[in-house]
Amino acid sequence: MNRPLKILVLQFASIGDVVLTTPVVRSLKQQLPNAIIHFCTKQAYQSIVENNPRIARAHFVDGNLFRLLKELRAEQFDYVIDLQNTFLTSLIKATTGSRSYSIEKQSFREWLYIRWKVNAMTEQHIVDRYMATIQPLGVENDGRGLDYFIPYKDEVETNWLPETHQNGFVAYAIGGQSLTRRLPVLRMIELCIKINYPVILLGDKADRKVGDEIVQAIGERQIYNACGHFNLNQSASLLQRARVVFSHDTGLMHIAAAFRKKVYSIWGSTTPQFGFYPYKTPHVRLETPGLGCRPCSASNSGNCPMKHFKCMNNLPSILK
Template sequence: MASPMKLLILQMSSIGNIVLSTPVVRCLKKQLPGAVVHFCTKPDHAPIVDSNPYIDKVHYQAGSLYRLIRQLRAEQFDCVIDLQNNFTTALIRKALGVQSYSVDNLGFRKWLYVRWKVNLMPSQHVVDRYLEALQPLGVKNDDFGLDYFIPYKDQVETDWLPPTHRDHYIAFAIGGRHATNRLPIERLVELCSKINHPIVLLGDKRDRVIGEQVEKQVGTKAIYNACGLFNLNQSASIIQGAWVVFSHDTGLMQIAAAFRKKVFSIWGSTTPNFGETPYKTSYLRLEKSGLSCRPCSLTGSGKCPKGHFRCMNELPFKFEEQQSRQQKENLD
């Protein structure tokens, strides 16, 4: 009888990508009898992986890469699964010297799309590309979507929110890693003014000032600025309790998908064509189509290279029209 496999998953890039990796973790654990699954990532991602019951042990890249490799070598893995496939993860794979499988990160196609606007991207979600890399192991997509596990201590109780937001609210993740991924303040105000439900604004401490301005300018609307008041797991708990979720292209968008929420996903300089739309949940893309300058970057940037920021400044908020157009695109 063959001994159980000891597997290492490499994924260090972002909160969103860690959440998008969860089907891989689950499918490996449940489909390979006795599999021991380790996960290697950055310390910032600890809230996501530490509570995942399908992960047996987590390794963190903090400081020396050489020290991390020595730590990983000592584990004597049977197989490495590289879901990032960049220079660092390739070094780790080579140093461990065991059987490995890597996702195709489509780097050249993405470069063509950003640099020359030549779209050769496949109509395939990144999660499906992740799982495609596992086919030699006999692992298949179970179609159960994304996972997110919130420890009991981070479950947000009803009375932690204002009375106006305890029964029925919309969560709006207003943050974003880069400026070109976020709506300008005046457009945030415009969008919030069109939402006829109590809104909880989510983001980190850097987003709190923006949230305060939105809260003040919208005025009579029931807006609760929760930016910077809750940690990642607590923000996820607020999303879990929301009716629907509005979000920029961020990790909270993927967390909303993990809870099967209806998502209004807002796209600026990046594009859903990179394959990172909300997975296995209902969603509506809010984006300015027909711009020859978009996408201008792979993950976003500090400012619009053209100076006009049309992708966000001219993004339409006509939800019914956009929903009809997206449904037509899906049929085509």
């Protein structure tokens, strides 16, 4: 009888990055039947990993790094799978003393692409790069896409929604890590008008003000501003029920992909060539072609450094 094989998976970057690791977790668990999977991430992402039935235990960075390192070392893992390859994950690997496999970073290629617009990026989705990390264990990509698990308590009931949205709706994730990843408000309004169907706006509390502006411009019969009203799992429940999903380059886009929704992904300062486009689901990429300033060095902070924001302002007509 094979003894249990304890495996730790590391990913701290973002909501989307954690969702994108789910094929790794599933493949490890299903192709190594004796595997016991642990997952280490930020406390903020607890609701994503704690409901994944393939994860036996989650560990979180809660501000006390020494305590976390002591906790992980005590587990005596057989393998550590590092899907981020940062100083923190290197410290964890050194502390555990376990055999590890780490994702191959593309820092120089990314620098060339952002700084000099030389696209030397590999034509590979980030999930496929994650999966390549565990190939030495004899684990292959099963091609089944992403997973997302919603607990029953977070399933949104139909009667929680306005009557105008109870018989079907389109979801639009209006958030983004920076202004350069989001449509300007007027273009969001233009998009919602063109959809011409009940729309639920999704995002966090920081997005609520923009959502209110869209509602004020179009009206409550077509637009329901759910930003900040639902938690992450409840927002995922709404994505699961949506007819289609529009999204900026954000974590909710990847959650929609986990439910195999058709996704209209909207790209500004970032580009799909970085490998973070919707995975294993029907999708349409909406971006302004031929701009010499994309991808943008301000992809994660600030406003357009060129002051024109053509990547979003010149975006071709989204709906004909």
